[in-house]
Amino acid sequence: xxxxxxxxxxxxxxxxxxxxxxxxxxxxxxxxxxxxxxxxxxxxxxxxxxxxxxxxxxxxxxxxxxxxxxxxxxxxxxxxxxxxxxxxxxxxxxxxxxxxxxxxxxxxxxxxxxxxxxxxxxxxxxxxxxxxxxxxxxxxxxxxxxxxxxxxxxxxxxxxxxxxxxxxxxxxxxxxxxxxxxxxxxxxxxxxxxxxxxxxxxxxxxxxxxxxxxxxxxxxxxxxxxxxxxxxxxxxxxxxxxxxxxxxxxxxxxxxxxxxxxxxxxxxxxxxxxxxxxxxxxxxxxxxxxxxxxxxxxxxxxxxxxxxxxxxxxxxxxxxxxxxxxxxxxxxxxxxxxxxxxxxxxxxxxxxxxxxxxxxxxxxxxxxxxxxxxxxxxxxxxxxxxxxxxxxxxxxxxxxxxxxxxxxxxxxxxxxxxxxxxxxxxxxxxxxxxxxxxxxxxxxxxxxxxxxxxxxxxxxxxxxxxxxxxxxxxxxxxxxxxxxxxxxxxxxxxxxxxxxxxxxxxxxxxxxxxxxxxxxxxxxxxxxxxxxxxxxxxxxxxxxxxxxxxxxxxxxxxxxxxxxxxxxxxxxxxxxxxxxxxxxxxxxxxxxxxxxxxxxxxxxxx
Amino acid sequence: xxxxxxxxxxxxxxxxxxxxxxxxxxxxxxxxxxxxxxxxxxxxxxxxxxxxxxxxxxxxxxxxxxxxxxxxxxxxxxxxxxx
Numbered sequence: 001x002x003x004x005x006x007x008x009x010x011x012x013x014x015x016x017x018x019x020x021x022x023x024x025x026x027x028x029x030x031x032x033x034x035x036x037x038x039x040x041x042x043x044x045x046x047x048x049x050x051x052x053x054x055x056x057x058x059x060x061x062x063x064x065x066x067x068x069x070x071x072x073x074x075x076x077x078x079x080x081x082x083x084x085x086x087x088x089x090x091x092x093x094x095x096x097x098x099x100x101x102x103x104x105x106x107x108x109x110x111x112x113x114x115x116x117x118x119x120x121x122x123x124x125x126x127x128x129x130x131x132x133x134x135x136x137x138x139x140x141x142x143x144x145x146x147x148x149x150x151x152x153x154x155x156x157x158x159x160x161x162x163x164x165x166x167x168x169x170x171x172x173x174x175x176x177x178x179x180x181x182x183x184x185x186x187x188x189x190x191x192x193x194x195x196x197x198x199x200x201x202x203x204x205x206x207x208x209x210x211x212x213x214x215x216x217x218x219x220x221x222x223x224x225x226x227x228x229x230x231x232x233x234x235x236x237x238x239x240x241x242x243x244x245x246x247x248x249x250x251x252x253x254x255x256x257x258x259x260x261x262x263x264x265x266x267x268x269x270x271x272x273x274x275x276x277x278x279x280x281x282x283x284x285x286x287x288x289x290x291x292x293x294x295x296x297x298x299x300x301x302x303x304x305x306x307x308x309x310x311x312x313x314x315x316x317x318x319x320x321x322x323x324x325x326x327x328x329x330x331x332x333x334x335x336x337x338x339x340x341x342x343x344x345x346x347x348x349x350x351x352x353x354x355x356x357x358x359x360x361x362x363x364x365x366x367x368x369x370x371x372x373x374x375x376x377x378x379x380x381x382x383x384x385x386x387x388x389x390x391x392x393x394x395x396x397x398x399x400x401x402x403x404x405x406x407x408x409x410x411x412x413x414x415x416x417x418x419x420x421x422x423x424x425x426x427x428x429x430x431x432x433x434x435x436x437x438x439x440x441x442x443x444x445x446x447x448x449x450x451x452x453x454x455x456x457x458x459x460x461x462x463x464x465x466x467x468x469x470x471x472x473x474x475x476x477x478x479x480x481x482x483x484x485x486x487x488x489x490x491x492x493x494x495x496x497x498x499x500x501x502x503x504x505x506x507x508x509x510x511x512x513x514x515x516x517x518x519x520x521x522x523x524x525x526x527x528x529x530x531x532x533x534x535x536x537x538x539x540x541x542x543x544x545x546x547x548x549x550x551x552x553x554x555x556x557x558x559x560x561x562x563x564x565x566x567x568x569x570x571x572x573x574x575x576x577x578x579x580x581x582x583x584x585x586x587x588x589x590x591x592x593x594x595x596x597x598x599x600x601x602x603x604x605x606x
Numbered sequence: 607x608x609x610x611x612x613x614x615x616x617x618x619x620x621x622x623x624x625x626x627x628x629x630x631x632x633x634x635x636x637x638x639x640x641x642x643x644x645x646x647x648x649x650x651x652x653x654x655x656x657x658x659x660x661x662x663x664x665x666x667x668x669x670x671x672x673x674x675x676x677x678x679x680x681x682x683x684x685x686x687x688x689x
Contacts, residue, residue, distance in 0.1 A: 236615070241686060249661070466685050469656050469683070470656070566661065567661055568663040
């Protein structure tokens with residue numbers, strides 16, 4: 001049985017810790033991780049509650065394949081009501097924390113209530129204690145991990161927690177584990193901060209069982225042999241995408257004013273691998289999460305002579321470098337082509353615990369506000385917040401992480417920022433969450449995927465890439481987005497990463513691993529699709545009860561009304577109004593985007 | 607005439623020897639089609655790619671009909687995803 005069949009419930013209001021049996025009926029219907037965590041959240045809290053109140057819960061959920069020998073089987077998901085969006089937040093991370101939590105014996109860790117004083121959670125198998133965090137409150141993610149690692153003297157102990165950004169309730173604070181992997185999106189770190197829980201330290205010794213170890217081992221080897229296209233991901237990581245989107249004309253640039261960045265060649269894989277004029281090379285090596293056979297992670301160093309780290313030797317070591325999304329958000333979105341500056345801002349995100357996509361999107365929006373004169377140096381504390389300014393990027397990133405100066409405004413996220421300064425249309429967000437690194441005008445399917453994503457703008461809730469790179473015509477987009485939202489929900493709930501899907505695996509490979517590990521019959525495509533759809537619709541129901549509706553399934557005015565300036569989509573706007581009705585109909589939802597009673601009945605959600 | 611061809615992502619492994627990081631110049635006869643030009647790049651048949659000609663995506667069915675002109679810029683992109 002690949003589930004541990006146990007959950008750990010921690011109530012911070014009364015200080016109780018309890019081990020409970022997992023609801024196996026729900027596990028059979030929602031699989032694990034994202035799906036199962038969402039089911040518990042949906043059943044246990046009022047979606048209308050304030051995300052930063054004690055009524056909200058935060059769930060750390062592993063999947064049935066987390067902690068197994070399946071490639072990439074180290075994923076976990078943080079599920080809560082998002083502080084940035086007010087929608088359901090399902091933020092996924094790799095590293096080694098997820099596998100360790102599973103090996104401690106838990107499918108889910110549910111944290112509820114709120115503490116009066118800062119605390120952290122210490123878990124060693126059944127031994128669970130809520131500990132005083134007064135010595136680590138106010139510390140960075142990196143300092144916290146080092147202090148607790150020194151205290152417990154166990155090199156296999158893993159940590160997932162917040163930095164000062166989470167403590168100061170930055171709306172897009174994230175949960176960082178293993179120093180530079182993160183459950184990044186939607187403000188899950190701010191929810192931890194509101195509950196005054198600094199970090200979770202976990203050590204597990206139980207291992208993970210599955211249905212038939214011999215059969216599972218055979219399937220693992222079979223599907224690993226099909227992962228034939230991983231060399232590029234190992235060498236270039238997700239950053240390989242930058243040349244593709246820039247060439248295609250879908251790389252958001254300067255707050256989506258353009259879809260092509262003239263400085264992309266200074267941020268791309270070639271730039272990362274090529275020594276600069278000082279002989280310094282940005283990348284040191286690649287890195288892999290628990291059980292991963294790809295290793296897409298970037299481990300990088302900043303040029304020690306660069307202005308951002310000169311005389312700051314604490315930043316001269318190697319740490320998590322630019323992925324594609326970070327390079328976009330802290331690069332092209334802000335018009336910055338300085339790879340060391342973007343790397344530094346990324347380090348700050350990991351150190352203070354911020355989502356780099358939302359930080360970059362918020363700085364880009366502020367740069368446009370500065371550009372049109374809506375704010376000036378008197379607002380920014382003397383910082384010339386111009387597009388392209390690497391110095392401003394680095395300064396603002398640190399201020400946002402610490403919650404100081406103009407960084408307080410940046411930490412609100414671009415939606416609240418642009419509303420505050422009278423230009424809400426300049427916020428490139430959906431449901432309050434900043435765009436990922438694709439423009440919805442040249443990639444019409446991605447536009448629809450952003451608009452309908454249950455957690456706000458996101459590039460990982462659907463898979464319209466192949467269709468979008470094939471055609472800008474909208475025929476077929478609604479079906480591709482609907483189908484892939486369902487498939488991704490299933491994959492996310494397995495405990496595996498999505499990236500094997502780009503390295504040779506098909507859906508059937510994920511399904512065969514789940515089937516080999518789990519007790520009941522998961523061998524049919526029909527069950528896989530239905531489970532994914534059930535998860536997707538459950539998330540939608542959470543949002544409807546939280547007060548979100550059709551009005552929130554939309555895109556910024558710029559994407560709907562201002563044509564793309566160059567590239568394959570030149571002259572196009574996103575034709576969302578034509579795709580959305582078809583999408584709702586294909587989903588079995590009414591014209592307002594509400595699932596019909598027949599759909600709910602079919603999925604067992606009535 | 608020489609036509610500039612840029613191959614992004616893993617496609618660059620199929621550049622002719624002596625090419626720069628991801629670019630090469632490929633000789634094309636006057637009146638040569640885009641299809642004839644692409645046939646000179648040894649990309650295996652099982653490796654899909656997208657063709658951008660002077661900023662415009664070209665559909666596969668049009669490769670044979672398009673005549674390459676001097677100063678044309680051809681970009682080949684792998685259809686990768688995610689990130």
